[in-house]
Amino acid sequence: DAGVIQSPRHEVTEMGQEVTLRCKPISGHNSLFWYRQTMMRGLELLIYFNNNVPIDDSGMPEDRFSAKMPNASFSTLKIQPSEPRDSAVYFCASSLLGDSPLHFGNGTRLTVT
């Protein structure tokens, strides 16, 4: 298994532009998580899905952020419009329901200038 696949690996964009981050979870996993990593705040949970349904989006910073999971093998995190303070590494992770651990992707390093 290739593990959790995220794209792009790096994204540089200008303030005000729309950014879309993509994630393919491990096949068969039914929980998917989006985390944001910054030096100041470490890893923060943004949102997670069980069986494609958003369960907890309380970590989504504001309305500029949205996440979707149209099917079991794909999720997107969109920022519109982007701002410099959104610069961070965004991680996607997946797991099986139950007590299985999270498996993380390589992350997308977002830089908003």
Next chain:
Amino acid sequence: AQRVTQPEKLLSVFKGAPVELKCNYSYSGSPELFWYVQYSRQRLQLLLRHISRESIKGFTADLNKGETSFHLKKPFAQEEDSAMYYCALRPGSARQLTFGSGTQLTVLP
């Protein structure tokens, strides 16, 4: 709400020295605790979980419910242990993990 505290952002030790990365948590129920490691330019990966009670790469961690701690220990640090270490908690039957802010461990030659 649950909380995970890693008091040290940076920790440096010499090769061969013992190392302890501290983790304290607050949660009223029975949590599950994890340590994740992130080597330079790599993805986060699970190092160990308290229910497994195993030693991975020489690291161990014991859940101390009285002190609400889950410190990560290794008796003899190696240079390849240099990485960012995150302590994480999963509360009860929840799915998501709450992470601490991480400790950057540097093992000096």
